[in-house]
Amino acid sequence: MKMGELEQRTGVNRETIRVLIRKGLVPAPDKPKATVAHYTEEHVRAIRAVRNLQQEHQVTLEQIRSMLRGDHLDKRVEAPAFHHLEALVAARFGEDDRTIPLDVLVQSNAHAERDARGLAALGAIELVESDDGTGVSYTDARLIGIWARMREAGFEETANFFPEVLDHYTKSADYLAYAEATRFIARTDGLIREELAADMLKTGLPLMLDFFGLLRMKYFIRYLAAETEGRLAQIEPPRLDRKGGADRKRERSRDL
Secondary structure (H helix, E strand, O other): OOHHHHHHHHOOOHHHHHHHHHOOOOOOOEEEEOOEEEOOHHHHHHHHHHHHHHHHHOOOHHHHHHHHHOOOOOOOOOOOHHHHHHHHHHHHHOOOOOOEEHHHHHOOOOOHHHHHHHHHHHOOOOOEEEOOEEEEOHHHHHHHHHHHHHHHOOOOHHHOOOHHHHHHHHHHHHHHHHHHHHHHHHHHOOOOOHHHHHHHHHHHHHHHHHHHHHHHHHHHHHHHHHHHOOOHHHOOOOOOOHHHHHHHHHHHHHHO
């Protein structure tokens, strides 16, 4: 397609598109002649991904470049943003190359490969084998990066912390995601349009992640307080079922 059609498909003017290409966020077009440029669906996906990151998640172009390099950001980026980042990676490197090689991650994180294999053993991430070696998706690369920051905070092997300690997070996330998905489908099936459902999830999922995080922090502090008072061993561990949750709520009101 020509530049005019690309502008129409993306809603982005040609000056901005050229900036995105110069910054390396969008692949350069095929230029059979000096005055002729051909664009593809990859350019459409890349431009839309960049715009979504800017408009929906308030991420700047420089921050996007940093994230694609695997750098840490001071700004918090919500989990749904990584869907757009993966689309951007796929568009930049081709439809068949949606992974980031582990040897690239090792350049900034010496433990990346070992941590990746530990997380993969838990089912938290997926390793993708290719002729170029072992790689991971962009989202999985960010999960590896989060564990690297945990290391920096002191969660190291010398303190008896390994990626395997994340087993309960993996199981809990899977359980919660299944419960959320099945309940959402059951409540909305036949009642709202698919577009409205997508808009609800776009807003609701990040909010519920914050809600869940605050609840977890509150309960964690309560359990630490119970340990300092010598009461933690007397508390029955909570269970991931509705009856268990109700029982634990009553126990917390008494014991905590």
